[in-house]
Amino acid sequence: MTAKIGYDEVEVGVELPAQTFPVTRATLVQYAGASGDFNPIHWNEKFAKEVGLPDVIAHGMFTMAEAIRVVTDWTGDPAAVVEYGVRFTKPVVVPNDDQGATIEVSGKVAAKLDDNKVRVDLTVKSAGQKVLGMSRAVVQLG
Amino acid sequence: MALDQSFVGRSYPPTDPYEVGREKIREFAEAVGDTNPAYLDPEAAKALGHSDVIAPPTFVFAISFKAAGQVIADPQLGLDYSRVVHGDQKFAYTRPVRAGDRLTVTSTIEAIKSMAGNEIVDIRGEVHDEAGEHVVTAWTKLVARGADSEEGEA
Numbered sequence: 001m002t003a004k005i006g007y008d009e010v011e012v013g014v015e016l017p018a019q020t021f022p023v024t025r026a027t028l029v030q031y032a033g034a035s036g037d038f039n040p041i042h043w044n045e046k047f048a049k050e051v052g053l054p055d056v057i058a059h060g061m062f063t064m065a066e067a068i069r070v071v072t073d074w075t076g077d078p079a080a081v082v083e084y085g086v087r088f089t090k091p092v093v094v095p096n097d098d099q100g101a102t103i104e105v106s107g108k109v110a111a112k113l114d115d116n117k118v119r120v121d122l123t124v125k126s127a128g129q130k131v132l133g134m135s136r137a138v139v140q141l142g
Numbered sequence: 143m144a145l146d147q148s149f150v151g152r153s154y155p156p157t158d159p160y161e162v163g164r165e166k167i168r169e170f171a172e173a174v175g176d177t178n179p180a181y182l183d184p185e186a187a188k189a190l191g192h193s194d195v196i197a198p199p200t201f202v203f204a205i206s207f208k209a210a211g212q213v214i215a216d217p218q219l220g221l222d223y224s225r226v227v228h229g230d231q232k233f234a235y236t237r238p239v240r241a242g243d244r245l246t247v248t249s250t251i252e253a254i255k256s257m258a259g260n261e262i263v264d265i266r267g268e269v270h271d272e273a274g275e276h277v278v279t280a281w282t283k284l285v286a287r288g289a290d291s292e293e294g295e296a
Contacts, residue, residue: 002190002191021175027173027175030172030173031173031174033169033173034169034170034172034173034174035170035173035203035204036204036208037204037207060228060231061200061203061228061231062174064200064231065174065176065198065199065200066174066175068198068199068200069174069176072176072178072198072199073178076190077180077190077191078178078180078181078196078198078199078238079180079190079192079196079235079237079238081199081235082234082235083232083233083234083235084199084200084232084233085230085231085232085233085281086230086231086232087229087230088227088228088229088230088231134230
């Protein structure tokens with residue numbers, strides 16, 4: 001593990017570069033295939049509405065995968081992530097148009113831990129609403 | 143109907159090995175739009191100290207969740223999967239998953255709770271490699287929504 005960020009270089013409150021990730025229906029179909037999660041709420045509008053959702057929604061695990069990119073792009077080596085957890089609080093609704101939805105992710109160093117580790121807290125939003133709660137990673141720095 | 147508390151602590155037999163392939167990692171990385179060379183280029187991964195390409199942090203969920211299917215489908219537990227949404231997910235890594243790994247998962251029911259008409263089941267999946275070394279632990283919280291509840295997401 002060779003994170004390009006040194007523990008001594010960061011302080012509590014340091015912000016990681018924020019990123020915005022687009023998600024369209026095509027993205028969800030591709031993710032379904034890659035992940036093996038073919039739940040129709042992620043691609044079938046009729047089914048999604050029948051079970052009470054406003055429209056097709058993104059896989060929670062897709063959103064989780066995008067959010068951690070703010071951390072792995074920061075460290076360079078993804079293996080620096082030693083713990084990662086989220087709570088799925090709101091769905092990312094993905095309309096059937098060219099725009100789709102966007103997932104906005106920001107992160108900051110919330111605590112410096114022992115053994116050159118830090119805790120990064122992520123804020124993950126779509127359409128102005130938080131979609132993940134308690135989104136935290138423990139990151140091994142150099 | 144409340145789920146049987148006596149299932150707390152129950153472990154299920156380890157799954158058959160899942161062999162992690164370079165191209166499956168590439169497929170997953172492309173699906174999440176992540177071009178980190180550690181996922182795609184064995185030489186770049188080696189430069190970071192890994193013996194082969196590694197998988198993105200959440201890649202292992204496909205393996206651990208399939209294993210959790212033993213719990214979900216256990217007729218004795220009686221979880222109504224048609225009402226289940228994914229509440230929380232957490233991973234703790236000893237090392238990243240990498241191409242060539244042959245991974246087995248042992249699932250254990252950590253907790254069963256009833257809250258606000260919902261049934262909540264916490265499943266821990268311990269993921270080990272072929273040598274029996276720990277790779278990652280995946281905790282999955284499943285919420286079976288009560289008839290009146292509108293909360294949650296899959």
